[in-house]
Amino acid sequence: MMHLDFDTPIDRCGTQSYKWDGTLAEFGRKDVIPMWVADMDFPCAPEILDAFSDRVRHGIMGYTIRSQQYMDAVRGWFRNRHSWDVSEEALTFAPPGVIFAVNVLIDLLSEPGDRIVMQTPNYDALMNSVSAGGRIISENPLKVVNNRYELDFDGLEQILALPRTKILLMSNPNNPTGRLWTPEELSRLGDLCAQHHVTIISDDIHADIVMPGYHYTPLPSLSPELAQRSVLLTSTNKTFNLGGLQMATLVIYDEVLRSRFNQVMARYQTRLDNLFGAIALETAYTSCGYWLDAVISYINENRKALEAFIRTELPQLTAYPMESTYFSWIDFSGLGKGEGLERFLIDTCGVAFTPGREFSAGYGQFMRVNLACRRELLLTAFRQIRQNI
Missing domain, CATH: 3.90.1150.10 (Aspartate Aminotransferase, domain 1)
Structure with a gap:
């Protein structure tokens, strides 16, 4: 090696x-x-840098398309790294990045004045997306038990029941604490959201970076019902130190929501990948x-x-x-x-x-x-x- x-x-x-x-x-x-x-x-x-060099030598930096090899690379990464067989039809993309996609989803799933639940502490850019969009953050603070952060399910159930609660916006693993949510925690969280008709948006951009002894579980992988009620966002940006390329992959099993999301991306002319981002994704997921x-x-x-x-x-x-x-x-x-x-x-x-x-x-x-x-x-x-x- x-x-x-x-x-x-x-x-x-x-x-x-x-x-x-x-x-x-x-x-x-x-x-x-x-x-x-x-x-x-x-x-x-090195494989990513070599792939960049090959394209630079080619000399033309035109628009890109997503090839079948690209789609296979994304699905192969989920399957080989996380034992999750993601349907190709559920995949969609946001070249401007995860936060852009989160803002689009907030606009599609809620109205100004609606409540969005967040487990805190949480990533400030996610919180800014909620408040800047005129939505109300309903904080459900994490509990510290034996020097470890845990979800407060009693508090969560009360907050989910509040009027005009439309979304639970989370990060898995939690940013900044690094807590990686277990299948049991995710299932219980998903059940509570289903009972209150709340959609889950899960920012999993750091999920590939897992310390020894721990295991990442993609929330939509737990059941078909949970897959229909959730959106997962991830990226090569953090995993492979490619933040400057602004890429995001989404898994949206809800066909209506996915179609609406893609319509917005087409309207903003943000459906095409950054050329080097596309090269990096395919190379990273297949060789790195x-x-x-x-x-x-x-x-x-x-x-x-x-x-x-x-x-x-x-x-x-x-x-x-x-x-x-x-x-x-x-x-x-x-x-x-x-x-x-x-x-x-x-x-x-x-x-x-x-x-x-x-x-x-x-x-x-x-x-x-x-x-x-x-x-x-x-x-x-x-x-x-x-x-x-």
Whole structure:
């Protein structure tokens, strides 16, 4: 198997990198260690880069079509990676990306003033889609049981029963906590939504990145009834570090909803893939599973290294179990910095994380830490915190 090097530094500054070149605008400093936005510092799989090179040498960058090989690659990935035989007819696509597709679905499934249920903390872009569209977020906060986040089903049932509740918008795994929902949890959640005629939109963009010992279950795979009442969204963007290509795959078994979605995409002229996104998807799903395995292994070692460092050097912090994604969800309240925590980390320690407040009120002392980086850089960031407390 090809050796993959994730330890050699690659200078991303000056490449218009949102993660690295955007720190001045985002945090007020350009010299912080950036461990915030969901973007890996690892080079793409060599097969993807070779496929790009072949197309560049061809010289023509025209419009694309989705070939049968493309569809087979998507279905093959679901089948081989997640033991799910997805119907080709259920597949549709949103080249602008998952968040664009979520906004379209919200418009199709609800009206301004309707309620959309979200388990919190949750991805801020999803929450912004709800509020910016004039819908009401009905928060059902996750519970912490034995240092692990769990769904509050009693609270969920009460919220689903509220008037004008149309959608449950979730992420599987949960972003930012990394909780990967079990088949039992998903089935119970699905039953409650069915009882109250609520459609589930599940953002599964991080679902391919699963830590050893855990297993991802696609919600629509649990039953034909649940498949009809849910929409699953995923992408190569996070899995293969292709965020700049803006791709999204949707699984919509409801034929009427899928047709309405495709009509909107056609109206906006967003039905055609980015040329390089299409090349990357087919190549990634057919040839690059080994690369993802290596990335997961490296991230898992980063996780273990960080947790060991926190135990011995920064016991004031609490890192929650990381089941999936490449984020560690960490409670920094033990540092006693209060409302000054963010500026302390940025101005004094020189590190930039995604602040917990972005994922819901009440998480101002939490940080989402991106572990998809060199191990030495990760540990350097936390050494700088230790040295300045």
